[in-house]
Amino acid sequence: MKRIIATLALTTALIAPGLALARPVTLTVNLSQYGGQGAYLALYVTDPSGAYAGSLWMAGGKSKYYKHLSDWAKFTGGDVSQVDGITGASVGAGRNLELTMDLADALFDAGYTLHVDAAVEDMRDSPNEIAMPLTSEGAGQPVRGRRYIADLTYTF
């Protein structure tokens, strides 16, 4: 279990400037037993038009490997400053990652999509591992990843 309180560290536009307009959201990512080294995960959000809106978390400390999170890398041009202060360790097979952060109310039920890109050494790159709309109904509903993520859940 890895619990990260990211509230104070977050500086991106996704974080509400005042707590009145935000709610604490807990993201739980459970990895499957894929039988490899620790997975790099990029969690980020796109807006209703499909454009990159901002990053929530980067699991994995070495930016030279970020190119394998290829959708995130394309959206950001590999710009490491996008994940300044919101970077943690890679997540081992079968382990989980739990993040708590204050997210703006405006992100929910407004067509925003939460994406996860995943990559593991010597195994396939999995951009678009998960793409799930951010909605109030979706809270508490686990979503399966394509290759490495057993399930991802967000709860208020």
Added chain:
Amino acid sequence: MIRLFHRWPALLATVLLLVLAVSGTILSVFPAVERTTAPAPVAGQTVADLAGKVIAAYPGVEQIRRAPSGKITAYWFDGNTPGAAVIDPATGLATGNADPSALQGWLTDLHRALFLQDLGRWITAAAALALLVVALTGAALIAQRQGGWSLWFSRMRGPTAGRWHGELARVAVVSLVLSSGTALWMTAATFELLPVDEASPALPAETSGLVGLAPGDMSALAAVPVTALRDLTFPYAGDTTDVFTLTTTAGMGYVDQGTGTLLAWQASGPWTRAGEWIYLMHTGEGAALWGLILGLLTLSIPALAITGIQVWLKGRKARLSLPGMVHAEHAETILLVASESGSTLGFARALGLALQEVGGSVHLAPLAAYAPDRYAAAKQVLVLAATWGNGDAPVAARGLDARLAATPPHPRAKMAILGFGDRSFPAFCAFAERLDHAARQAGWSMLLPLERIDRQSAQAFARWSRDLGQVIGYPLDILHQPEMPRSTPLRLVSRQDYGEALQAPTAILTFALPQVSLRDRLAGRGFSRFHAGDLLGILPVGSAIPRFYSLASGTADGFVEIVVKKQSGGLCSGQLMDLEPGQMVRAFIKPNPGFRPDRSKAPLLLIGAGTGIGPLAGFIRANRGKRPIHLWFGARHPQADFLYADALEGWSSQGHLASLNTAFSRTAARQHVQDRLRTDADRVRHLVGQGARIMVCGGRDMATGVRETLAEILAPLGLCPDQLRAGGRYAEDTY
């Protein structure tokens, strides 16, 4: 100094390096296995052709990767099920499992990070740094030991553990420097301490917006051979703005999915290209044979660790201290030691203890602490100095000859210098000679002329101590036996007697091979493994000091043989000459690796006189490979002391001996072996011109005569024995 930087990193990192070496060696096998099991590449195939075949077989393909080894892996989705396989490039079809081997993954994680992620990477990098330092300082120590970088590859001499350590290191040092250097580079790259110039072109702002062109028809993909491919990532199905991402050994670019043309391209920078080379050199991925060689050489690390620790422990035994010694200011005798291996120190301690026993006050110190102005009470300063390598001072005594020459001598005390060395080295006791010269230059008055002790001879030391005792007024007769080995009883089996007619009784004594303990056999020690030319130490009854005889046989012969001549008044030779078959003597083996034939096929010239024939006969007997061996043998009379006469005839007919050339001094010819060499000068020159090696065994005067004669004979070739000796082609064993 270099030694400290060699020893401590090595000792501290040993356990870690053993883990890394063993895991690295096992890992080195994987690229070779992958290479032999991977599907054969298709000559001249382009990425377009490969991609076309793969997409035909797996319409949901997302990515094709080519490992440096040539293994091609495709990743696809079949509906929502992820698929992956190793692909046969000829068909585009799966031929094997794409999952990385669990064992390889486990070993890789152990090898690079000890399962400790980043912390572990730093620890292994520290070990790699230690290995690099140890390898470089080790190379410098070899240069020092050999007498300079130009002699780095010349033949090694010296005690077994140190020689093994050096020989192994010479073979492995380049690979160890490469392994550790590349490891450090890779760590630096991982932690982004090196400039990053990997190609990452900006995404094209616009694409053609078209879709549907088959990858097999794309010109940008048709321009790249599969051998240059690293990665091809396909666009998302139905996303008209997405592109093919193509990574090759040269760089990275994007390909339009509608037109098949290159939209953007960036070449990899020099750091990235260098990094790929470094990765290949370290892992052997993409160079399987190189990987195997590197892996094999890495196995030298455990062996180097074991021999290195042996060398260190031996040196540790010999620290400077003497129970009961006094300060330098109060001592009547100042005992200064310049010792490399510690055996010289053993003699110094024995001398110090003996002086204390007869009432003297002694201060023992390393020669580096030489400070005559401090020796207020000194009557004599005794310097015991070993010579190392090619006439060098021991490391701790470097430059002290110059200091001795430049320092004003003690106003009252006198000096004596005793040199220790090994006659099989080119510059026997050269450092002691330089010290002697320096002391005289500084104005010291000497108690005794310089004496030289060959191979820790206890007899020679005892003789010197008696001489010293006489001049300083103490009764001294020091029996110091360095590292007395355990002796074994040997039973005489047979003896052949010669020389009675000349009142010079000589005998070939053959002993049965004794039982060898399992421990000695495993360690290859004592009678479990010896060669002709090694020394047999014999402990005569009633004396603690062994006498050494050159062995005329090796273990393979199944017996222990020596040649003995009765010395007038000689204790040991007298006892041996009286020995009857069935009787026993106590003996041990002392290896003498400096006097052994090399393994080449070059002609071998053996030159000996009298009992010096012993080891030479042993070499000839062991010459089963029929190397051309030529023997020059000097004796007194063919009917009296022609040792091994019948055996030599037999070996000639069996092809063990190419020519036998004798010289007899008590016949009408009155020839010594030197004279016979002169007669055969043309032939000797011819053989030396062919690369022949020369080994000389006999009395010291005879060896000197032979050396001078050969110098004359070889002069027209522009060669001399000293030069041959430096090149490992001339060896002497004298007594």
